[in-house]
Amino acid sequence: MTDNINKEMTDHKAVNNTQSMAATNVFPTMPTIASDSPWLSAYERYGINPTIEMPDDSTSLLDVFERNFSRYGQKTAYICMGASITFKQLDLYSRQIASYLQSLGLVKGDKVGVMMPNILQYPVVALGIIRAGMVLVNVNPLYTSRELSHQLHDSGTKALFIVENFAKTYQDAQDKGQVKHIIVCKIGDMLGTIKGPVVNLVARHVKKMIPAYSLPESLSFKHALNAVSASKYKRPDLNLSDVALLQYTGGTTGVAKGAMLSHGNLIANMLQISALMNSAFEEDVDATDVLLTALPLYHVFSFMVCGMYSMYQGCAGLLIPNPRDLDGLIKEMGKYKPAFIPAVNTLFNGLVHKEGFADLDFSSLKSSIGGGMSVLPSVAKKWHKITGLPIVEGYGLSETSPVVAFNPMTIAEFTGKIGIPAPSTDVILIDDDENKVAIGERGEICVKGPQVMIGYQNCPEETAESFTASGHLKTGDIGIIDEKGFIKIVDRKKDMILVSGFNVYPNEIEEAMSEHPGIVECGAIGIPNDDRGEDPKLYVVKKGNVTEQELLDFGKKQLTGYKRPRHIQFVDELPKSNVGKILRKELRKMEGLE
Structure with a gap:
C-alpha cells in the first residue's frame, strides 16, 4: 500500500486539475542509514x-484526504456517542468549514486553534482547517486560562473552535493574542436532531458541565458549518514543506513550545506507520476495522495514529470524549469490538483493574499499541493475560510527528x-x-528522518540547540541500543538521580516497585541527602493496607543498595499530564525542590 500512495495521490491531482506550487523549501532528504546499523537485520x-x-x-x-474521500465514500469514518459520519460526509463538512474560514478573510498559513475533546466536530474542523491551507493548532481543553493565554499568544492563533464546556477558560484568559473569531461548539451539535439537543440539555442543566460564560462576540459551530456553501471552497496551493500542524509540547520540561510539523512530516510518519502495519496485517487492515480513539486527538500520538493513519487506512475511529469514565469506555468497547487499541500505560492499567473489562469479547482485537509514556511490565503482563495479545510499544515525541521507533x-x-x-x-x-556511544552503552537518543519537525515556533535559538552538528534531533531521553537494534528507554536526562556518584534512573525504580501487589502506581x-547527594523517594498510590516499611523492604529485594527507595510517601493520586504521563516536575514541586 505504501508503494501505491504516490500513484493514487498523483491521480487525484490530475482528476481535480489542480496545480501546486513547487516547494519553496526543499523537503528534508532521507537520512543515510549506515550499512552496519543493527536494526537493518530486524x-x-x-x-x-x-x-x-x-x-x-x-x-x-489534501491529496491524501481526497484519495480517502473518493476511495471509502459511504464507509463509516468516525463514531461518537452512538452517532456516526461517513467519509463522504466528512468530505462535505470539512469543505464547508474550509469555505467558512476562507470567507472570514483568513489566508494560507494563518493559525486556527481547536480546543475540544474527542467529539465528531474535531475531525471535521481539523480537516477543514488544513483543507483551507491554514495551520491547525491543537489546544488541550483542560488548560488553565494562564496556559491558554501562553499558547494563543505564542502561536498567533486568529480563530478558535472551542467546546462550550471550556469557554469560561477562554473568557478568563488574560492574553487572547490575535484571536478575532470564536466558534463555540456544543457536545451534541452533530449527534442528530433528537439526541443532540437532549445531550446538550443534560450537559448544561443536569450534569452542570457548562460553567457560566460570556462571549458575545462568538458564533456557533452550526453557523460555521452552514454559513458558506462547500462549492465556494478554493483549493489552496500546498506542498510538502508547508506547515500543517502546530503541536505544542506537554510543557513537562518548561514552557510549552510549538513544534512546526509540515505536510511532508505528517505524510512521512503516516507512511512509516503503514510500513509497520502492512508487515503484519497486509490487507487485513481495512474499513471494517474499528480503531479505539480514547486518547485525546489534540495529543500528537492520537492525532497521528487514531486520526491521520486511521483515516488513510479507512478504519472507523471510535471517539471517546471522556476516557476517564471507564464504565462508559468498556461499554463502548463491548458494543463496537475495536481491532486496534492505542493507549498509554495509565489507560491500560485502569482497564485491567476495572470490573467488566476481562469479560469483553477480544476476538476482533488485532493489536494493542502503547505509546506516550513507558508501559510498565506488570501492566503489560496483566493486559496480555486478559486480552490474549501483548502490548506493542512504540516511541515518539511531538517534534517527530510523532513516531520514531516501534516494536514489530x-x-x-x-x-x-x-x-x-x-x-x-x-x-x-x-x-x-x-x-556516538557504543552498542549497549547509555546515551541520549537522537533522531534524523523525514518526520522530524521544521523547528519550534518563535524559538530559533531553542531550535538550533535541539539539533546536533550532524542534524539529528536531540530528544532528551536516555537509552541503549542492543546488538539487534532494539532500543530501551532508560529515562529522561533531567530526571536522573545522582546517588554517591552513581546514576539512578527513576523508570527503573518505578518498574521494579510496581511489581508489588500493594502499589497501584508510583513515581x-x-x-x-547530605551524605549521598540524593536519595530516591517514591510517591505511591496504594491498594489495601500496605505499609511504608513493607515497601522499603520490598525495595531492598528488588534493587541494589543505591537504587532502592529510601523514602515512601502515600498519596491519593499522582500528578499527570493530559495523556497520563506522571509529572515528576510536579512531584519535585511537592518536595519544594522547584
Whole structure:
C-alpha cells in the first residue's frame, strides 16, 4: 500500500486539475542509514520495508484526504456517542468549514486553534482547517486560562473552535493574542436532531458541565458549518514543506513550545506507520476495522495514529470524549469490538483493574499499541493475560510527528523496549560531547528522518540547540541500543538521580516497585541527602493496607543498595499530564525542590 500512495495521490491531482506550487523549501532528504546499523537485520526478519518512498514535493495532505474521500465514500469514518459520519460526509463538512474560514478573510498559513475533546466536530474542523491551507493548532481543553493565554499568544492563533464546556477558560484568559473569531461548539451539535439537543440539555442543566460564560462576540459551530456553501471552497496551493500542524509540547520540561510539523512530516510518519502495519496485517487492515480513539486527538500520538493513519487506512475511529469514565469506555468497547487499541500505560492499567473489562469479547482485537509514556511490565503482563495479545510499544515525541521507533507488530511477548527505528529513520546515541556511544552503552537518543519537525515556533535559538552538528534531533531521553537494534528507554536526562556518584534512573525504580501487589502506581524522584547527594523517594498510590516499611523492604529485594527507595510517601493520586504521563516536575514541586 505504501508503494501505491504516490500513484493514487498523483491521480487525484490530475482528476481535480489542480496545480501546486513547487516547494519553496526543499523537503528534508532521507537520512543515510549506515550499512552496519543493527536494526537493518530486524527489518528483514520481520518483513518491514526499511525505507519509505515520499511523493513529489508538490504533494500535500489534501491529496491524501481526497484519495480517502473518493476511495471509502459511504464507509463509516468516525463514531461518537452512538452517532456516526461517513467519509463522504466528512468530505462535505470539512469543505464547508474550509469555505467558512476562507470567507472570514483568513489566508494560507494563518493559525486556527481547536480546543475540544474527542467529539465528531474535531475531525471535521481539523480537516477543514488544513483543507483551507491554514495551520491547525491543537489546544488541550483542560488548560488553565494562564496556559491558554501562553499558547494563543505564542502561536498567533486568529480563530478558535472551542467546546462550550471550556469557554469560561477562554473568557478568563488574560492574553487572547490575535484571536478575532470564536466558534463555540456544543457536545451534541452533530449527534442528530433528537439526541443532540437532549445531550446538550443534560450537559448544561443536569450534569452542570457548562460553567457560566460570556462571549458575545462568538458564533456557533452550526453557523460555521452552514454559513458558506462547500462549492465556494478554493483549493489552496500546498506542498510538502508547508506547515500543517502546530503541536505544542506537554510543557513537562518548561514552557510549552510549538513544534512546526509540515505536510511532508505528517505524510512521512503516516507512511512509516503503514510500513509497520502492512508487515503484519497486509490487507487485513481495512474499513471494517474499528480503531479505539480514547486518547485525546489534540495529543500528537492520537492525532497521528487514531486520526491521520486511521483515516488513510479507512478504519472507523471510535471517539471517546471522556476516557476517564471507564464504565462508559468498556461499554463502548463491548458494543463496537475495536481491532486496534492505542493507549498509554495509565489507560491500560485502569482497564485491567476495572470490573467488566476481562469479560469483553477480544476476538476482533488485532493489536494493542502503547505509546506516550513507558508501559510498565506488570501492566503489560496483566493486559496480555486478559486480552490474549501483548502490548506493542512504540516511541515518539511531538517534534517527530510523532513516531520514531516501534516494536514489530508480530512480537509474541511484551519486550519492555521501544523497538527499532521507523523506516527511513536514523537513530544515534550520544554522550554529553555529542560523541556516538557504543552498542549497549547509555546515551541520549537522537533522531534524523523525514518526520522530524521544521523547528519550534518563535524559538530559533531553542531550535538550533535541539539539533546536533550532524542534524539529528536531540530528544532528551536516555537509552541503549542492543546488538539487534532494539532500543530501551532508560529515562529522561533531567530526571536522573545522582546517588554517591552513581546514576539512578527513576523508570527503573518505578518498574521494579510496581511489581508489588500493594502499589497501584508510583513515581520516583531524587531528594537531597547530605551524605549521598540524593536519595530516591517514591510517591505511591496504594491498594489495601500496605505499609511504608513493607515497601522499603520490598525495595531492598528488588534493587541494589543505591537504587532502592529510601523514602515512601502515600498519596491519593499522582500528578499527570493530559495523556497520563506522571509529572515528576510536579512531584519535585511537592518536595519544594522547584
